[in-house]
Amino acid sequence: MDETEIRRLSVGHVLCGLAVLFSLCVPPLLLDEFSLLGTHLTWLCICSVCVVTVNVLLRLTLKPNPSTKRSSFAHKVNKLKQSGLYFFVSCLLFHGIIVLYGAPLIESIWETFLFAVLLSSFTTSRCLCILGPNFHAWIRVFSKDGAMSVWDHSLQITTICSIVGAWLGAFPIPLDWDRPWQVWPISCSLGATFGYVVGLLLAPFWIYWNRKRLTYKSR
Amino acid sequence: MKVGASVLACCCLLIQVLGLALFLRGFFPLPVRSQARKSSISEIPAEPWAGKTSNWTQLPHPLFKKVVIVLIDALRQDFVFGVKGKEHMRYVTQLIEKGSTLSYIAMATAPTVTMPRIKALMTGTIPGFIDIVVNLNSPELLEDNVIWQAKQAGKRIVFYGDDTWIKLFPKHFVESDGTTSFFVSDFTEVDDNVTRHLDDVLKRDDWDVLVLHYLGLDHIGHLTGPHSHLIGPKLYEMDFVLKKIHSALSSKDEDPSFPSLIVVCGDHGMSEAGSHGGSSDEEVQTPLVLISSAFQNKAGTFKEPEIIQQTDLAPTLALGLGLPISRSSLGMLLPAVVEHKTFREQLRFFHLNGYQLCKLLKENLRAYEKDDGVEQFKKAEKLHANWIKLYLEGNTSEVLTNLGRKLIKQYLEALQKLSASLSKQVVEYDIYSMTVGAIITLEMFFLLLICVPSALSSKAEFDLPLASPIFSLFFYMTCLVLAAVHVIVCTSTENMCFFCSISWMMAMAIMVLIAALLCVLLSVLGKIILKHKSSNEKQSSSMSSWSELDLLLLVGTLGHVLSMGASSFIEEEHQTWYFLINTLCLALSQEMCRKYFLVRKRNKMNTSDLEYMEQTDVYINEIYDAHKKELKEERLSILERFIKDNEKWIALASPGIILICCRLLRPLNQTGVQWMHRSDFGHWLTSSEHKPELSFLVGTCLVMIFVLIQGKCSLVSKVALMFGLLGVYCYRATIGHVLYPWQQDTKDITKGITEARFVYIFVLGILITGIKDLLKSHMMCADYKAKSMGLWEVYSGLVLLAALLFRPHNLVVLVFCLLIQIILTMFIWKILKYDAAQITFMHYWFGQAFFFFQGNSNTISTVDISAGFVGLENYVEIPAVLLTAFVTYSGPLLWSMHLLCYLNGEINKTSTAVAHGCFSYAIIRSLPVTVYILLVTGFRYHLFIWSVFSPKLLYEVIHLVISAGICVTFTVVDKNQVAKSEH
Ligand SMILES: [Zn+2]
Numbered sequence A: 001m002d003e004t005e006i007r008r009l010s011v012g013h014v015l016c017g018l019a020v021l022f023s024l025c026v027p028p029l030l031l032d033e034f035s036l037l038g039t040h041l042t043w044l045c046i047c048s049v050c051v052v053t054v055n056v057l058l059r060l061t062l063k064p065n066p067s068t069k070r071s072s073f074a075h076k077v078n079k080l081k082q083s084g085l086y087f088f089v090s091c092l093l094f095h096g097i098i099v100l101y102g103a104p105l106i107e108s109i110w111e112t113f114l115f116a117v118l119l120s121s122f123t124t125s126r127c128l129c130i131l132g133p134n135f136h137a138w139i140r141v142f143s144k145d146g147a148m149s150v151w152d153h154s155l156q157i158t159t160i161c162s163i164v165g166a167w168l169g170a171f172p173i174p175l176d177w178d179r180p181w182q183v184w185p186i187s188c189s190l191g192a193t194f195g196y197v198v199g200l201l202l203a204p205f206w207i208y209w210n211r212k213r214l215t216y217k218s219r
Numbered sequence B: 001m002k003v004g005a006s007v008l009a010c011c012c013l014l015i016q017v018l019g020l021a022l023f024l025r026g027f028f029p030l031p032v033r034s035q036a037r038k039s040s041i042s043e044i045p046a047e048p049w050a051g052k053t054s055n056w057t058q059l060p061h062p063l064f065k066k067v068v069i070v071l072i073d074a075l076r077q078d079f080v081f082g083v084k085g086k087e088h089m090r091y092v093t094q095l096i097e098k099g100s101t102l103s104y105i106a107m108a109t110a111p112t113v114t115m116p117r118i119k120a121l122m123t124g125t126i127p128g129f130i131d132i133v134v135n136l137n138s139p140e141l142l143e144d145n146v147i148w149q150a151k152q153a154g155k156r157i158v159f160y161g162d163d164t165w166i167k168l169f170p171k172h173f174v175e176s177d178g179t180t181s182f183f184v185s186d187f188t189e190v191d192d193n194v195t196r197h198l199d200d201v202l203k204r205d206d207w208d209v210l211v212l213h214y215l216g217l218d219h220i221g222h223l224t225g226p227h228s229h230l231i232g233p234k235l236y237e238m239d240f241v242l243k244k245i246h247s248a249l250s251s252k253d254e255d256p257s258f259p260s261l262i263v264v265c266g267d268h269g270m271s272e273a274g275s276h277g278g279s280s281d282e283e284v285q286t287p288l289v290l291i292s293s294a295f296q297n298k299a300g301t302f303k304e305p306e307i308i309q310q311t312d313l314a315p316t317l318a319l320g321l322g323l324p325i326s327r328s329s330l331g332m333l334l335p336a337v338v339e340h341k342t343f344r345e346q347l348r349f350f351h352l353n354g355y356q357l358c359k360l361l362k363e364n365l366r367a368y369e370k371d372d373g374v375e376q377f378k379k380a381e382k383l384h385a386n387w388i389k390l391y392l393e394g395n396t397s398e399v400l401t402n403l404g405r406k407l408i409k410q411y412l413e414a415l416q417k418l419s420a421s422l423s424k425q426v427v428e429y430d431i432y433s434m435t436v437g438a439i440i441t442l443e444m445f446f447l448l449l450i451c452v453p454s455a456l457s458s459k460a461e462f463d464l465p466l467a468s469p470i471f472s473l474f475f476y477m478t479c480l481v482l483a484a485v486h487v488i489v490c491t492s493t494e495n496m497c498f499f500c501s502i503s504w505m506m507a508m509a510i511m512v513l514i515a516a517l518l519c520v521l522l523s524v525l526g527k528i529i530l531k532h533k534s535s536n537e538k539q540s541s542s543m544s545s546w547s548e549l550d551l552l553l554l555v556g557t558l559g560h561v562l563s564m565g566a567s568s569f570i571e572e573e574h575q576t577w578y579f580l581i582n583t584l585c586l587a588l589s590q591e592m593c594r595k596y597f598l599v600r601k602r603n604k605m606n607t608s609d610l611e612y613m614e615q616t617d618v619y620i621n622e623i624y625d626a627h628k629k630e631l632k633e634e635r636l637s638i639l640e641r642f643i644k645d646n647e648k649w650i651a652l653a654s655p656g657i658i659l660i661c662c663r664l665l666r667p668l669n670q671t672g673v674q675w676m677h678r679s680d681f682g683h684w685l686t687s688s689e690h691k692p693e694l695s696f697l698v699g700t701c702l703v704m705i706f707v708l709i710q711g712k713c714s715l716v717s718k719v720a721l722m723f724g725l726l727g728v729y730c731y732r733a734t735i736g737h738v739l740y741p742w743q744q745d746t747k748d749i750t751k752g753i754t755e756a757r758f759v760y761i762f763v764l765g766i767l768i769t770g771i772k773d774l775l776k777s778h779m780m781c782a783d784y785k786a787k788s789m790g791l792w793e794v795y796s797g798l799v800l801l802a803a804l805l806f807r808p809h810n811l812v813v814l815v816f817c818l819l820i821q822i823i824l825t826m827f828i829w830k831i832l833k834y835d836a837a838q839i840t841f842m843h844y845w846f847g848q849a850f851f852f853f854q855g856n857s858n859t860i861s862t863v864d865i866s867a868g869f870v871g872l873e874n875y876v877e878i879p880a881v882l883l884t885a886f887v888t889y890s891g892p893l894l895w896s897m898h899l900l901c902y903l904n905g906e907i908n909k910t911s912t913a914v915a916h917g918c919f920s921y922a923i924i925r926s927l928p929v930t931v932y933i934l935l936v937t938g939f940r941y942h943l944f945i946w947s948v949f950s951p952k953l954l955y956e957v958i959h960l961v962i963s964a965g966i967c968v969t970f971t972v973v974d975k976n977q978v979a980k981s982e983h
């Protein structure tokens, strides 16, 4: 838990934030008739792809949790497969939860599913990249006092922020303002994105602020 | 004085109810009324005169020989003037285009419900919001009104249609035939019942006023909405009826100067969803078409209908029939109706109208002489006198005509101003009473709030410093100040306020109460601050011990309270609760995951924890002994073993099951405003084509209810429950909701009175058995089992009552309610150990969600009034009100009763469970009410105050009254407990 680790983490976070920014700024230059509100589904796809790609790249370059034992190529492929499966299951799970929250079951099913994909790419893909497809590790990280490294903490913060963001994003929907961004799922996905970015910015500072306490606890 | 937490909570809620009653009395002003109820003919003012005495002191002669009022319920403005009207109401459209009618858009005021609207049409008043509550029953209209006046003048009135009229005007009609709107699903017979009399009545000549009230359109609206294919034919039918009346009357019109009049109007409109009660444009705008040959000579150019107030019909009708205007009417005469008369007559009419409005204003406003309208009227009156003088002198020059025109214009302006300032009076708030009520409520809430630490402690006691106010100088000072304020306010205020009009003894008692509460609050606060200073560290440690669930419960409850500041959130409150319980279930499932996947590691570390867990398991097994024994008796040991073996997985899945149940309940009843139009499953089920499906569903639900609830009952009540549920099915079958399996065609539908009473007997039987058990446990102090059994029996009696009264498809809600309660107690509470306060919060949330699951909303139109008629021959006020309240609030009520049962079972472990629960329940109920009355006071000039905020206020207050009752029950059970532990 030294300064360099925090610095590496900040670089990673900045890159993740840039991925979101990229998905907002670049498509209008390349695609005609692209707008965040008008063609929201396209944006959802682009943003999820960007975020997942950056996460995978970071995993390859920064190596957050270096595993002690070397693994064979076959093992790696296996892990990759498993990760893909986990990601897909988490998309379905998010979709289910969103439907339970009251999203329509049949109409606008694509909106719901792509929103679930976006949430998964904000949360699950990061988990997969940092912790690997290891369910017990996930439960450990997401329970009280379970984080054991800087990366775990940043994971906790960004995940909670994006989910809370999505949760809060649902609140304006019942208001009778008739704004374009109140359409399902725009406010929620914007909330999730906003929460994610805030989490990315917040995490390094929070960890830096509490570094003494954290070093003590992770031992 | 040491006070138990439950007693304290109970007292606080009861005093809060008192404060709220005062607040409500100030918030819902009584409508503008004339003190003397019915005016008599002797009070007719003479024509103004100057110098010479006018010879015209009598009322002017009637304008119309016969009047037919055709009131079509829920007739929306565009059903006559819009595309639909042009297409389906050809005859009326033709008449309008020919120019032989006067057409208006009459604006109704909220609440757009039938009875207040009939009152508005016939008395010319704007019934106060509180009249809605009275709409549930229909007592006789005591105010001065057109019908009464007509009867006094010896006119013969015939009425056919909605029997609300007969209740409002008993013995006023020489002939009448009322149809009940009891079966809302019927929309042909209600109208045929009216139309079948028409031919006969139109032939006869022995009546002066004919009133027809057609209900079919309203029923179609409620059932299928304003765009259904049923609307067209119904409008065509109405058009046909009007054609028949018009041709019959015009063939009889012998004297062209004394023709008949047909009034076609709607009482209120119809929202896009097909209901009414609110104040959207569709609900408020109703057509008013006056058809008479008197208007024949008008230019045939068709123009847009003018916008007028609904109250304007009453004075117009009164003068048209040659009757005095009713005393408390706020309306003004429609000038176009008298346009064809001579100047002198026209002026006479306007003068009469103005005189009556001035008089009403004088009775309701102290500074009435300064009113603009009054001044203008006085001026016009003087001019009128001069005009009469000129007229009587035989002057017929153009000067007279011009002066007359100017005079009419002046009169009209004066009338408009008078009418407007009277209407403004209706929405005047009685701020003083509101303030006093709000202060009492606030003080009680703060008292509850500062008691939290000591009341939720292990002792569940609170030291109430009652002695301090009596001996403190501050108390007497406050009393004096308050008394002075009371005297000053009551002597200076312009409007009459309620709190001043009550006897001064009562007022003083309330003032002393306020002062005493203030002293108690301050002394407790002082104590707490002293304590706090000495132990600062303790506080911070207690904060960090909060779990995420505590945080969620707190944030959710506060968030809901804050959300009530936005009208959309009130309209869509169900969304908030569904959202919150969903989040709660997810939080529970996360805790469950942690429990099962993380505890293993820790168990290895400390075995003492494990031991403790085993101990508690043993204890909990004891609680569910009764239930399990039952399972054994029915040889369901396989199920039991299955549950035991797979407890972990069942427990992990249980939040998910609850979530799915809640999601399934959502589309059953669409409520709110924005998504109201979405197809809901309930409508599908109740439509007549799906009777077999509904019958199957009802049957299954009743069996499920029996299976879920019988476990903890005694044998006697079990049998009673079975018969009761059978009776419920029979009742549904006789009333025509469901079919017997052996009988496919519906026979004649009755009200099912015998069957319903049969069920009532069993409900009473079960309740009495339960109460008897409770009393027995009180007498024989050690009998713990009898007590829990008694409570459960009371609970199951209430469930049976709900099963009888609910709308048939809502039985699903009841079943899911019981199912979720069982899952929560058997798997979730048992494994995740929560304290009484947390469980109370969660029960409250579920109760609120179930309030909306059963189809309620925050508008008055969703109240299921039909529940008040179950098993009753006629409308009887008290049982009907009680039953309706029970059905409306059965969600929160059943959940809180279940909470009591659960906490009572918990008492062995922590003896203060019930007291804690009661206290938490009181505070969680008093928080929204307290915040809401402050919000409503702030929003009292908001656009949606009558359509959104006021109904919600009524819902909140009634809920608080019911909660106070629940708290009393809690306290009684808890007292029992305390008494027992003292022995
Ligand atoms: Zn009506």
Ligand SMILES: [Zn+2]
Residues within 6 Å of the ligand: B074, B218, B219, B222, B276
């Ligand atoms: Zn209606």
